[in-house]
Amino acid sequence: MINFIQFTLTRAGLSIVTLLLVCFIVFSLMELVPGTCAERYLAFKNTQGSQITYEDIEKEKIRLGLDKPFLYRYGKWVSDIVLKGDFGDSCILRMNINELLSGRFVLSLTICLVALIFSYLIAIPVGIISATTKYASLDTTLKFISYLGIALPNFLVALCIMLFMTVFYGDTMTGLFSQEYENQPWSSAKVMDFLSRAWLPIFVLGWNATAFALQTVRALMLDENDKLYVMAARARGISGMKLLWRYPAKHSLGPVINSIGFDLNRIFSALPIVALILILTEAGALLIEALARSNDQQLAGAIIFLLTATIVFVNFVTDVLLAIMDPRIRKGVMGGN
Amino acid sequence: MSHLLEIKNLDVKFDTDEGRIIAIDNVSLTLDQGKVLGIVGESGSGKSVTAKSIMQLNPGNTIYNDDAEIIIDNENVLKFTSKNDLKKIRGGKVSMIFQEPMASFAPAIKIGNQMIEQLLLHKETEKNQAKQISIDMLNRVGIADAEKRFNQYAFELSGGMRQRAMIAMALSTMPKLLLADEPTTALDVTIQAQVINLMKDIIKEYNMGVIFITHDLGVIAQVADDVAVMYLGSVVERGPVNEILKNPKHPYTRGLLNALPDINNLDAPLKPIPGNIPSPLDRPTGCVFRTRCPEPTHDCKEGNIEMGLIEVSPGHWVDKCCVNCG
Ligand SMILES: Nc1ncnc2c1ncn2[C@@H]1O[C@H](COP(=O)(O)OP(=O)(O)O)[C@@H](O)[C@H]1O
Ligand SMILES: [Mg+2]
Numbered sequence: 130m131i132n133f134i135q136f137t138l139t140r141a142g143l144s145i146v147t148l149l150l151v152c153f154i155v156f157s158l159m160e161l162v163p164g165t166c167a168e169r170y171l172a173f174k175n176t177q178g179s180q181i182t183y184e185d186i187e188k189e190k191i192r193l194g195l196d197k198p199f200l201y202r203y204g205k206w207v208s209d210i211v212l213k214g215d216f217g218d219s220c221i222l223r224m225n226i227n228e229l230l231s232g233r234f235v236l237s238l239t240i241c242l243v244a245l246i247f248s249y250l251i252a253i254p255v256g257i258i259s260a261t262t263k264y265a266s267l268d269t270t271l272k273f274i275s276y277l278g279i280a281l282p283n284f285l286v287a288l289c290i291m292l293f294m295t296v297f298y299g300d301t302m303t304g305l306f307s308q309e310y311e312n313q314p315w316s317s318a319k320v321m322d323f324l325s326r327a328w329l330p331i332f333v334l335g336w337n338a339t340a341f342a343l344q345t346v347r348a349l350m351l352d353e354n355d356k357l358y359v360m361a362a363r364a365r366g367i368s369g370m371k372l373l374w375r376y377p378a379k380h381s382l383g384p385v386i387n388s389i390g391f392d393l394n395r396i397f398s399a400l401p402i403v404a405l406i407l408i409l410t411e412a413g414a415l416l417i418e419a420l421a422r423s424n425d426q427q428l429a430g431a432i433i434f435l436l437t438a439t440i441v442f443v444n445f446v447t448d449v450l451l452a453i454m455d456p457r458i459r460k461g462v463m464g465g466n
Numbered sequence: 467m468s469h470l471l472e473i474k475n476l477d478v479k480f481d482t483d484e485g486r487i488i489a490i491d492n493v494s495l496t497l498d499q500g501k502v503l504g505i506v507g508e509s510g511s512g513k514s515v516t517a518k519s520i521m522q523l524n525p526g527n528t529i530y531n532d533d534a535e536i537i538i539d540n541e542n543v544l545k546f547t548s549k550n551d552l553k554k555i556r557g558g559k560v561s562m563i564f565q566e567p568m569a570s571f572a573p574a575i576k577i578g579n580q581m582i583e584q585l586l587l588h589k590e591t592e593k594n595q596a597k598q599i600s601i602d603m604l605n606r607v608g609i610a611d612a613e614k615r616f617n618q619y620a621f622e623l624s625g626g627m628r629q630r631a632m633i634a635m636a637l638s639t640m641p642k643l644l645l646a647d648e649p650t651t652a653l654d655v656t657i658q659a660q661v662i663n664l665m666k667d668i669i670k671e672y673n674m675g676v677i678f679i680t681h682d683l684g685v686i687a688q689v690a691d692d693v694a695v696m697y698l699g700s701v702v703e704r705g706p707v708n709e710i711l712k713n714p715k716h717p718y719t720r721g722l723l724n725a726l727p728d729i730n731n732l733d734a735p736l737k738p739i740p741g742n743i744p745s746p747l748d749r750p751t752g753c754v755f756r757t758r759c760p761e762p763t764h765d766c767k768e769g770n771i772e773m774g775l776i777e778v779s780p781g782h783w784v785d786k787c788c789v790n791c792g
Contacts, residue, residue, distance in 0.1 A: 263526070356569065357564060357566055357569035357570050358569060358570055358571055358572045358573070359572075360523060360564075361562075361564055361570040361571070362572065362580075363523060363556065364521055364523055364556050364557065364561070364562045365556065365557040365561075365580075365583075365584040365587070365635075366552070366553040366556040366557035366558060366584065366587050366588060367557075367583065367584070367587065368549055368552065368553075368556075369549070375572075375575070375583075376572055379574060379575075380572065380573065380574055383574075454574075455574060456573075456574055456576075456619045456621075457573065457574070457619070457621055460619075460621075460622070
């Protein structure tokens, strides 16, 4: 048990180091973009007709703390986020980033996690069936569908569904809310409205993720099913579902859990493009906006920080789960019994 | 008197992407209660496939011939299809021990739980009773600290201990027939000797029939009553172990004996059997051994030979085409 706590703490420490390292890279990249926030703001004012002097720029820099050394500013950025939950201001939009993001990140995360959960709920049983069925044609069909899922890009699926919806229902189903709820405060009706629309991005994201997870589960099951211990169990008279679940399925669960963090990563990466097409007002779309259009480094940095933190956290959880589940790893990290 | 096990005219073929492989060609064997039949032959000669046929453990691409029979208790077990029938030959009347003791335990299930699972499936017992039987069995095969081992996983045991546990598990349901497929091949030599001694004791104590598969004639000499020599899916010679070892008739059996190191003259060069086993995809026509026979005749090649075994002395059978070779 002592060892297990030690393992968890070490693993958590490692996660934090990873997160800090990624943040450092993100922050450095933000620095590399020419022009500071002060210059940009004043340049903006300039276009509005005000006359800007060199002193104005210096003053603005001091006001924003930009005269401080790089490492100091990095430390402050991180500590503000971690200690105060404050992501600072966006210097393009001149708004507090927390306000800008309010709810949107949670919304994005929800869409991604729901897509992920659905894809595994489908992929695990279907992958097992595909790997173990006596009927070669069933396996071939499932394999074909999953290849399709991998080959068809998310945005194409999204466009097809939009086209279909427009033709048959006269509504593109874009956006996360209908127009009448878009700017309303949350209410039960708004939640219902959200749910009636959220299935589309969830489906589009999950479609691809399911196909990948299906391939993973299928390959792991085939691998496990060929092992001697499965034949040895069959030789002891164990058969049917009991054999399947207790032997190959149970033993391929570890690597399946391992792949979850990886898949979440993939879904996150796909989200912005899907969001762009479906005109979703969520964090992924904001990230594209910030990175590609307005060059809003503070906003982009904040979103990347949140995404990275989520992935690092999920990976941490799956590693601990794995250590609890697999006796070989468990013994390594817990010692003795 | 009826035999414990009778294999008659068994052919086994596999459908593969490269074509249909003949793995077993017309094998007939018998085994009586309390006896040990050794099956010996180089790897790929069909020893494992023969043993797996008895439990119907060969994979989905296997084709058995219609007139083949594997008879246990007056039933042709090759015709078993129902779950209950299959249970009888898988863990009930027949148990099997495999070559790799590590790989034959499920890595993430405790050894004890795998033992209990099997007992509950085959015997009318309670969980507690099954646990007691399992621990007694672990004790019987010489595992110290049986109670502790019962709660451990296979990776926590040493190789020899794992094979002992495997033997304990195989015996716990009191099968009439034990199939041991190279049970000592993967072990260190000293451990090998211990496990062989253990098996000899247990075979005597439980009075079951045993098929002991190995590629080592030295092991056969220690444990077996009868021996069948297999080559490329056929039994080329069989009989009582002393007779076969002292008076081998088939050039392949002689080759196997010559390939053993000579205790009295360790400096003598080893004499492996010349040539390689042909690929099962192009099995020789006529006599299967002719591509490696020291003196093949023209007849061996053509269909001009009689197939099957002939009895040269009581119980000693040899492939007809090779009975006069060399
Ligand atoms: N499932 C299978 N599919 C195709 N060929 C097989 C299969 N199982 C065994 N064989 C072939 O059958 C022959 C006999 O194999 P086996 O009984 O395992 O030999 P061994 O005497 O070493 O135990 C070999 O040529 C092997 O390649
Ligand atoms: Mg073998």
